[in-house]
Amino acid sequence: MTNKxxxxxxxxxVSLVGLLLLACMAxxxxxxxxxxxxxxxxxxxxxxxxxxxxxxGILPNGKPMQALVQGDVPVSGSSFTCVxxxxxxxxxxxxxxxxxxxxxxxxxxQPRGLLQKNFEMVPTVRKYSLSLPQRPAYTDExxxxxxxxxxxxxxxxxxxxxxxxxxNEADMAMLIxxxxxxxxxxxxxxxxxxxxxxxxxxxxxxxEDVQAMLLPIETYISKKNGIASAFKRRPQSMRMAVNMMxxxxxxxxxxxxxxxxxxxxxxxxxQLEEYYKKDPVFALLGGIGNGSWEPIHRFxxxxxxxxxxxxxxxxxxxxxxxxxLYISKGVFQEGEGAARYLNTMHELLKGKTILQxxxxxxxxxxxxxxxxxxxxAFGWPAPVTVELxxxxxxxxxxxxxxxxxxxxxxxxVWDDAAALPAVAALAHRADRPGMVVMSxxxxxxxxxxxxxxxxxxxxxxxxxxLPQDDVRYxxxxxxxxxGKSFDEQxxxxxxxxxxxxxxQSQALxxxxxxxxxxxxxxTIGMMPDMDLPLYERLSFGPNQRYASKGCYIVQLGKGDKxxxxxxxxxxxx
Amino acid sequence: MNxxxxxxxxxxxxxxxxxxxxxxxxxxxxxxxxxxxxxxxGAPDVVNGLCATRCNALxxxxxxxxxxxxxxxxxxxxxxxxxxDLDNPFVKGTCSCTGDVYDVYKDIRCPDTVNKGAAAExx
Amino acid sequence: MLSARFLRRLLVASLVxxxxxxxxxxxxxxxxxxxxxxxxxxxxxxxxxxTKVRFRxxxxxxxxxxxxxxxxxxxxxxxxxxAGFANLQRKLGADSRKIHLISISIDPExxxxxxxxxxxxxxxARPGWDFLSGSRxxxxxxxxxxxxYFPTKMSHRPLDFIKAPSSSVWVRLDGLMGTGDLMSEMKKxxxx
Numbered sequence: 001m002t003n004k005x006x007x008x009x010x011x012x013x014v015s016l017v018g019l020l021l022l023a024c025m026a027x028x029x030x031x032x033x034x035x036x037x038x039x040x041x042x043x044x045x046x047x048x049x050x051x052x053x054x055x056x057g058i059l060p061n062g063k064p065m066q067a068l069v070q071g072d073v074p075v076s077g078s079s080f081t082c083v084x085x086x087x088x089x090x091x092x093x094x095x096x097x098x099x100x101x102x103x104x105x106x107x108x109x110q111p112r113g114l115l116q117k118n119f120e121m122v123p124t125v126r127k128y129s130l131s132l133p134q135r136p137a138y139t140d141e142x143x144x145x146x147x148x149x150x151x152x153x154x155x156x157x158x159x160x161x162x163x164x165x166x167x168n169e170a171d172m173a174m175l176i177x178x179x180x181x182x183x184x185x186x187x188x189x190x191x192x193x194x195x196x197x198x199x200x201x202x203x204x205x206x207x208e209d210v211q212a213m214l215l216p217i218e219t220y221i222s223k224k225n226g227i228a229s230a231f232k233r234r235p236q237s238m239r240m241a242v243n244m245m246x247x248x249x250x251x252x253x254x255x256x257x258x259x260x261x262x263x264x265x266x267x268x269x270x271q272l273e274e275y276y277k278k279d280p281v282f283a284l285l286g287g288i289g290n291g292s293w294e295p296i297h298r299f300x301x302x303x304x305x306x307x308x309x310x311x312x313x314x315x316x317x318x319x320x321x322x323x324x325l326y327i328s329k330g331v332f333q334e335g336e337g338a339a340r341y342l343n344t345m346h347e348l349l350k351g352k353t354i355l356q357x358x359x360x361x362x363x364x365x366x367x368x369x370x371x372x373x374x375x376x377a378f379g380w381p382a383p384v385t386v387e388l389x390x391x392x393x394x395x396x397x398x399x400x401x402x403x404x405x406x407x408x409x410x411x412x413v414w415d416d417a418a419a420l421p422a423v424a425a426l427a428h429r430a431d432r433p434g435m436v437v438m439s440x441x442x443x444x445x446x447x448x449x450x451x452x453x454x455x456x457x458x459x460x461x462x463x464x465x466l467p468q469d470d471v472r473y474x475x476x477x478x479x480x481x482x483g484k485s486f487d488e489q490x491x492x493x494x495x496x497x498x499x500x501x502x503x504q505s506q507a508l509x510x511x512x513x514x515x516x517x518x519x520x521x522x523t524i525g526m527m528p529d530m531d532l533p534l535y536e537r538l539s540f541g542p543n544q545r546y547a548s549k550g551c552y553i554v555q556l557g558k559g560d561k562x563x564x565x566x567x568x569x570x571x572x573x
Numbered sequence: 574m575n576x577x578x579x580x581x582x583x584x585x586x587x588x589x590x591x592x593x594x595x596x597x598x599x600x601x602x603x604x605x606x607x608x609x610x611x612x613x614x615g616a617p618d619v620v621n622g623l624c625a626t627r628c629n630a631l632x633x634x635x636x637x638x639x640x641x642x643x644x645x646x647x648x649x650x651x652x653x654x655x656x657x658d659l660d661n662p663f664v665k666g667t668c669s670c671t672g673d674v675y676d677v678y679k680d681i682r683c684p685d686t687v688n689k690g691a692a693a694e695x696x
Numbered sequence: 697m698l699s700a701r702f703l704r705r706l707l708v709a710s711l712v713x714x715x716x717x718x719x720x721x722x723x724x725x726x727x728x729x730x731x732x733x734x735x736x737x738x739x740x741x742x743x744x745x746x747t748k749v750r751f752r753x754x755x756x757x758x759x760x761x762x763x764x765x766x767x768x769x770x771x772x773x774x775x776x777x778x779a780g781f782a783n784l785q786r787k788l789g790a791d792s793r794k795i796h797l798i799s800i801s802i803d804p805e806x807x808x809x810x811x812x813x814x815x816x817x818x819x820x821a822r823p824g825w826d827f828l829s830g831s832r833x834x835x836x837x838x839x840x841x842x843x844x845y846f847p848t849k850m851s852h853r854p855l856d857f858i859k860a861p862s863s864s865v866w867v868r869l870d871g872l873m874g875t876g877d878l879m880s881e882m883k884k885x886x887x888x
Binding site: 132247344347348349409434435457465472473475476531534536566567568572 | 585617618619622623626629631634637638640641642643644659662663664668
Binding site for chain 2: 698737740750831833834
């Protein structure tokens with residue numbers, strides 16, 4: 001590059017913000033001097049403010065940070081946060097054609113060479129490194145210059161995609177102090193030679209389901225350890241594995257503890273704390289429980305411990321929590337699917353009654369909550385809801401009475417197969433609802449035995465790929481299930497757990513040797529969609545915490561061996 | 574003649590024999606849809622979206638044949654038009670679903686690669 | 697800490713700019729421009745208010761249309777594209793009513809009307825900027841119609857498409873750009 005063009009590039013970026021910055025710094029100096037009368041801020045407070053700037057783009061004074069991108073686009077820090085590109089761990093990412101470098105102190109304060117040491121021959125890392133320029137180590141001073149002016153310590157102008165932030169001196173110092181804490185020390189459960197995990201198994205789960213959950217994870221770990229042993233014996237024969245995994249991961253052994261939780265859920269927290277104290281782990285893999293996953297979810301949030309794909313019908317539904325990644329929203333997602341489906345024809349339902357009959361079991365309530373919260377978010381009034389206690393069956397006379405009273409156009413029955421006779425009896429009723437909606441999963445094996453007469457008006461939520469299509473994905477898990485027998489429920493668990501193995505192995509390979517917990521979740525958040533058995537599409541994204549987001553509405557076809565017939569898209573909009 | 578050529582010949586022979594032995598299963602991949610306004614001139618606009626759902630639900634997921642591997646799709650017909658009942662309890666009418674028809678062939682794969690789904694995922 | 701050395705650099709850089717450099721846009725265009733003809737599918741999509749829209753009708757309008765492809769939780773590319781849209785609306789002021797900005801989700805599984813509505817609020821979008829989602833099948837059809845099909849959202853690239861009211865062709869801009877560049881491209885296309 002010629003000197004002239006270097007000057008032009010550097011100057012064009014710097015000059016625009018230059019005068020603004022001078023004004024900002026003058027203001028900053030005034031603030032700093034004025035701050036003398038206030039008590040000094042503790043280091044912890046500074047880090048909290050730094051974190052807020054990094055994650056939310058909000059200054060300590062409560063106002064959004066201000067910045068310029070693409071040379072001339074003014075943006076508010078709250079819509080253009082550091083975390084949105086450099087991610088929670090600060091270790092950066094690749095998205096499409098844009099590569100974002102790490103922004104944590106540990107990496108910034110070291111010089112960057114052409115290639116990452118020891119990863120020179122690992123294609124994914126090599127590609128990432130080559131897309132970033134060489135530079136000397138940053139200092140606090142040059143880092144501040146970079147954040148404000150967009151020039152790195154080599155004098156190179158950063159991409160115009162990187163915002164140039166207007167920060168006063170005190171705020172800049174807090175942000176930099178926070179960057180120094182990001183992905184700084186290896187977390188518990190990881191050493192140079194081992195990565196340790198645990199899986200949580202709660203009381204009351206069928207033993208065959210526990211085995212189904214463990215099988216793919218333990219197979220994955222044993223295969224990985226086989227590679228590590230082979231590498232130790234004959235490193236020269238493992239060149240391909242080294243290139244795929246990197247020199248550290250290939251040699252690393254993995255181990256899995258089983259954390260059994262016994263007794264009432266309100267005692268689980270203490271048991272988890274005890275396990276974690278004695279046996280610190282990098283992350284929780286899988287796990288299985290019959291009830292709500294909330295106690296384990298909360299524990300993981302509090303300890304900043306990733307928890308990947310637990311097998312649970314009752315995940316915590318949250319748009320803010322970070323550490324537990326679920327494969328789907330479980331039972332809730334079926335209720336959500338029903339609401340989305342009815343929303344596509346809400347114009348036709350205006351002024352008509354929707355009746356929701358809910359058996360107040362955990363499952364019935366989760367289906368109803370999924371429906372109700374989604375339906376209300378569309379802005380529609382709540383349906384008429386009738387609750388039946390857990391031991392009160394929906395009999396044909398009871399259903400008749402309810403229909404005579406409410407005359408609904410749509411009937412939702414959030415119950416299990418015990419309600420099928422009452423639903424089937426509607427075939428003879430002239431003024432029956434146009435649609436009756438139930439959960440296919442809640443019907444269990446009885447799904448295939450729905451009486452013919454009811455098949456025309458019974459619509460079912462089905463949160464998996466249809467069986468006749470999923471059969472094409474059987475080859476993925478043949479190696480796991482060959483010679484073993486699983487019922488339908490256990491086979492689904494094998495498939496869910498297999499997805500965890502695929503996710504985990506791919507994520508670890510893409511972590512570039514940076515085994516930090518937030519980076520594990522950051523890496524998963526940047527992974528391409530996956531097509532695996534059971535679900536139509538698993539997709540990820542920063543802050544997305546439910547990988548499968550769809551749910552079909554199906555009907556049962558005709559005949560003795562009926563197929564499920566799609567009546568909707570997977571992602572109903 | 575080298576092994577590659579022999580291999581290609583074997584695959585071709587298999588495809589040819591399986592094609593002639595039985596009519597291959599067909600799938601329909603929808604490319605376009607529309608509500609037939611003449612079927613219910615007074616229907617509200619919502620029917621356009623309902624025909625989208627109706628036709629898309631008839632469509633086979635093309636990707637689900639390619640992604641797992643082991644299947645080969647050969648286009649048999651382009652632009653086929655299916656007229657189907659909207660099949661909705663609250664509004665009458667028909668939809669035109671236009672799409673392409675593919676013949677589905679079960680492919681030949683080396684057994685060693687068939688059951689290495691996990692390895693394939695690792696790329 | 698912003699040092700005296702940095703202040704000096706800024707001053708020197710500013711002076712150098714005044715003497716040798718042109719406007720910022722001249723520092724190098726990082727995008728490619730092409731003129732293309734596309735046929736749009738007549739698909740039904742849903743906007744941030746949950747309203748169903750027929751995409752072809754939306755495009756066949758007497759307004760200038762600018763289209764991009766984004767998603768709600770996107771990290772690097774989409775915030776830049778969206779900040780560009782927001783800034784364009786601000787710069788155009790009252791004229792922004794003549795322009796219809798359309799962002800199309802490439803993550804329809806996640807981008808519900810609620811997610812899209814929040815996203816637009818975050819960028820302080822004004823009326824005239826819609827965010828559309830739909831079924832995977834329909835979104836795929838739109839991406840393919842624009843020759844912008846991404847099998848997975850993580851492989852996407854920054855793209856803007858401009859169509860002037862009377863025009864039957866689109867200006868395709870491949871790459872990230874500033875508002876000045878976008879506006880000058882719109883002028884060039886007869887869209888402003």
